[in-house]
Amino acid sequence: MPGPTIRDVAARAGVSVATVSRVISGSVRVSPATRQKVEQAMAELGWRPNMTARSLVRGRTGLFGVIVPDVANPFFAELAQGMALAAASLGVRLVLLHTDLSEERDVAAIHLCRDHRLDAVIYTSGALSPAHQEAFRQVGRPVVLAATFDPEGQWPGILVDSLTGGRMGARHLLSLGHRRIAMVGGPSTDPVAAGPRWEGWRQELAAAGCLPPPNWQLEVGWKQQYGYQAAIRLLREPERPTAILCGSDVLALGVLAAAADLGIPVPQELSVVGFDNLNLAALWRPSLTTVSQPIGLIGQEAVHLAFRLVAGEPAPPTRWLSPELVVRGSTAPPAPHG
Amino acid sequence: MPGPTIRDVAARAGVSVATVSRVISGSVRVSPATRQKVEQAMAELGWRPNMTARSLVRGRTGLFGVIVPDVANPFFAELAQGMALAAASLGVRLVLLHTDLSEERDVAAIHLCRDHRLDAVIYTSGALSPAHQEAFRQVGRPVVLAATFDPEGQWPGILVDSLTGGRMGARHLLSLGHRRIAMVGGPSTDPVAAGPRWEGWRQELAAAGCLPPPNWQLEVGWKQQYGYQAAIRLLREPERPTAILCGSDVLALGVLAAAADLGIPVPQELSVVGFDNLNLAALWRPSLTTVSQPIGLIGQEAVHLAFRLVAGEPAPPTRWLSPELVVRGSTAPPAPHG
DNA sequence: GATGAAAATGTAACCGGTTACATACCATAC
DNA sequence: GTATGGTATGTAACCGGTTACATTTTCATC
Numbered sequence: 001m002p003g004p005t006i007r008d009v010a011a012r013a014g015v016s017v018a019t020v021s022r023v024i025s026g027s028v029r030v031s032p033a034t035r036q037k038v039e040q041a042m043a044e045l046g047w048r049p050n051m052t053a054r055s056l057v058r059g060r061t062g063l064f065g066v067i068v069p070d071v072a073n074p075f076f077a078e079l080a081q082g083m084a085l086a087a088a089s090l091g092v093r094l095v096l097l098h099t100d101l102s103e104e105r106d107v108a109a110i111h112l113c114r115d116h117r118l119d120a121v122i123y124t125s126g127a128l129s130p131a132h133q134e135a136f137r138q139v140g141r142p143v144v145l146a147a148t149f150d151p152e153g154q155w156p157g158i159l160v161d162s163l164t165g166g167r168m169g170a171r172h173l174l175s176l177g178h179r180r181i182a183m184v185g186g187p188s189t190d191p192v193a194a195g196p197r198w199e200g201w202r203q204e205l206a207a208a209g210c211l212p213p214p215n216w217q218l219e220v221g222w223k224q225q226y227g228y229q230a231a232i233r234l235l236r237e238p239e240r241p242t243a244i245l246c247g248s249d250v251l252a253l254g255v256l257a258a259a260a261d262l263g264i265p266v267p268q269e270l271s272v273v274g275f276d277n278l279n280l281a282a283l284w285r286p287s288l289t290t291v292s293q294p295i296g297l298i299g300q301e302a303v304h305l306a307f308r309l310v311a312g313e314p315a316p317p318t319r320w321l322s323p324e325l326v327v328r329g330s331t332a333p334p335a336p337h338g
Numbered sequence: 339m340p341g342p343t344i345r346d347v348a349a350r351a352g353v354s355v356a357t358v359s360r361v362i363s364g365s366v367r368v369s370p371a372t373r374q375k376v377e378q379a380m381a382e383l384g385w386r387p388n389m390t391a392r393s394l395v396r397g398r399t400g401l402f403g404v405i406v407p408d409v410a411n412p413f414f415a416e417l418a419q420g421m422a423l424a425a426a427s428l429g430v431r432l433v434l435l436h437t438d439l440s441e442e443r444d445v446a447a448i449h450l451c452r453d454h455r456l457d458a459v460i461y462t463s464g465a466l467s468p469a470h471q472e473a474f475r476q477v478g479r480p481v482v483l484a485a486t487f488d489p490e491g492q493w494p495g496i497l498v499d500s501l502t503g504g505r506m507g508a509r510h511l512l513s514l515g516h517r518r519i520a521m522v523g524g525p526s527t528d529p530v531a532a533g534p535r536w537e538g539w540r541q542e543l544a545a546a547g548c549l550p551p552p553n554w555q556l557e558v559g560w561k562q563q564y565g566y567q568a569a570i571r572l573l574r575e576p577e578r579p580t581a582i583l584c585g586s587d588v589l590a591l592g593v594l595a596a597a598a599d600l601g602i603p604v605p606q607e608l609s610v611v612g613f614d615n616l617n618l619a620a621l622w623r624p625s626l627t628t629v630s631q632p633i634g635l636i637g638q639e640a641v642h643l644a645f646r647l648v649a650g651e652p653a654p655p656t657r658w659l660s661p662e663l664v665v666r667g668s669t670a671p672p673a674p675h676g
Numbered sequence: 677g678a679t680g681a682a683a684a685t686g687t688a689a690c691c692g693g694t695t696a697c698a699t700a701c702c703a704t705a706c
Numbered sequence: 707g708t709a710t711g712g713t714a715t716g717t718a719a720c721c722g723g724t725t726a727c728a729t730t731t732t733c734a735t736c
Contacts, residue, residue, distance in 0.1 A: 053722035081410035260623035285598035391692035
């Protein structure tokens with residue numbers, strides 16, 4: 001039942017265990033004849049080294065922990081996909097830990113990374129509480145923040161500048177001539193993905209003198225159905241908005257569904273702007289104008305960064321990427337009668 | 339740098355390492371006074387047991403390998419989400435391995451599971467080649483197939499009966515009165531997710547006497563853009579179909595996008611049936627009529643099954659779930675002038 | 677053929693837990 | 707006071723690799 005060990009291979013090849021170890025690690029010179037004998041013994045026994053034992057002595061597992069709220073959310077699915085791509089190319093494995101945005105489960109997941117001596121932790125779930133900070137300190141391994149950041153600058157991260165992104169979306173609508181613009185975004189308690197987008201929208205709309213009343217600034221949860229509900233409320237008003245800024249593509253798709261159900265044509269009578277540029281955004285009809293984040297790239301770079309930190313490089317400062325406006329079919333100038 | 343070990347805790351509590359081990363494993367009785375001393379020492383040192391060391395001696399890692407072609411594909415994202423849910427409730431962790439449907443990478447991933455002594459392997463990627471079978475045999479751990487199956491019945495699995503599902507979709511269109519029905523499905527080399535669906539469609543259409551010519555039976559890849567391209571071709575014909583059966587929801591969404599781009603109203607002039615019932619299917623407009631698989635449940639049950647196998651239960655036979663037709667807004671009777 | 681440095685290989689300690697087995701302790705029974 | 711048995715704890719081997727250090731072999735040089 002328990003497979004062959006390095007000692008079985010050594011015995012069969014007529015060498016010591018150290019020599020077998022040298023052959024598989026490849027770092028030290030081994031004479032060709034010996035190497036050949038060992039390789040043959042390995043093949044005959046079908047032996048493969050036990051990574052658990054190796055990890056114990058080396059103190060490295062070759063595993064990175066990835067803490068994600070929910071991979072069924074396309075944003076995190078695309079992020080995870082980018083990470084998996086990079087991990088494969090670097091010869092590293094990812095341990096996926098779901099937390100459903102619960103702080104308690106986040107902290108438990110971080111401790112788990114420590115228990116398993118994972119080489120690094122990549123955290124994507126959102127804002128950091130003191131409990132997160134404390135848990136990160138205790139893991140004693142590199143921590144990388146993907147698509148989020150640490151206001152105290154203690155943990156390096158990579159993400160898009162949401163403030164600029166928010167302003168881009170707002171300016172696009174203003175330049176098309178919209179003035180009756182509503183907003184549907186995430187909870188502003190989220191200082192990474194919601195707060196700065198709200199801020200960017202408000203700055204631009206206020207500068208243009210068309211900041212709407214609070215009941216046109218709907219702070220909802222991140223789920224698509226909340227976008228749907230918010231849009232239904234906005235679009236049933238007698239003087240409805242001509243455009244809606246959304247805090248994420250998922251919310252925007254909810255808004256588009258609501259418009260379709262109410263028979264309001266997009267973009268003729270309503271323009272919609274998303275945020276993220278999910279793969280879905282191009283696939284939808286009407287295709288979604290959105291502020292693009294390079295999601296896959298963020299995932300890849302997060303893993304590369306973690307890899308470099310594990311190798312001993314110093315932690316760089318938070319890396320800010322620029323968002324880009326992608327204009328598609330969901331935005332147009334407001335209807336003339338508007 | 340290297341944190342405290344069990345020996346540090348033992349020394350501080352004035353007991354032996356065996357006693358500390360007993361306290362954390364909880365299986366054997368320890369006097370309350372001793373337990374208290376040990377727990378205090380643990381807390382003071384901030385010690386947590388090293389799972390790598392534990393795994394080495396116990397021969398169990400508490401990790402399950404999950405082999406997936408691509409989590410950015412919503413089907414696999416929802417599957418992974420179900421697995422993560424079950425894993426969390428069972429106290430097990432998932433190692434995510436991407437393979438992009440490459441047999442070579444599949445096999446490498448399986449070997450990796452063996453190297454790391456993962457407790458079980460959950461495979462989701464598709465059909466099994468002899469190379470897969472051989473690699474599975476070598477891991478020496480339970481293997482579970484999620485949303486796929488082994489024709490030889492050697493590895494247990496859980497999946498939906500695609501033949502019945504295919505027939506359901508076809509019957510739905512026939513009962514609405516459609517007779518000019520085209521099909522867009524996956525490569526029939528895929529004996530799990532494509533072959534049986536084609537078979538089910540053809541059986542029903544042949545029985546109704548309206549099996550279309552081969553150029554209305556389009557075998558394409560699984561990606562959404564292939565669905566789009568196939569639909570463009572079908573819908574540009576002078577005598578175009580009144581309905582299209584799709585091998586997956588992702589393909590169906592491509593078809594819907596193509597219809598929208600060609601100005602063909604769905605469901606008035608074209609009915610579309612998907613397969614999978616992704617979360618997206620309800621969100622889309624028009625909402626998608628589809629053959630439903632309980633994707634999240636399949637993921638959860640796969641993990642539960644793996645857990646039971648690890649605990650020593652015998653492998654059950656492949657478990658077949660029944661698909662269900664979910665009628666939404668993308669299907670209707672054919673236009674009368676049809 | 678002796679010498680010494682470099683190359684190849686072996687020996688054994690070690691990584692940090694678990695657990696079989698041995699021992700110490702205490703209470704009850706005779 | 708000794709035998710009996712159950713509970714609590716300690717000792718040390720072990721899981722399967724790695725690697726520091728020691729030893730042997732090889733080979734160029736004088």
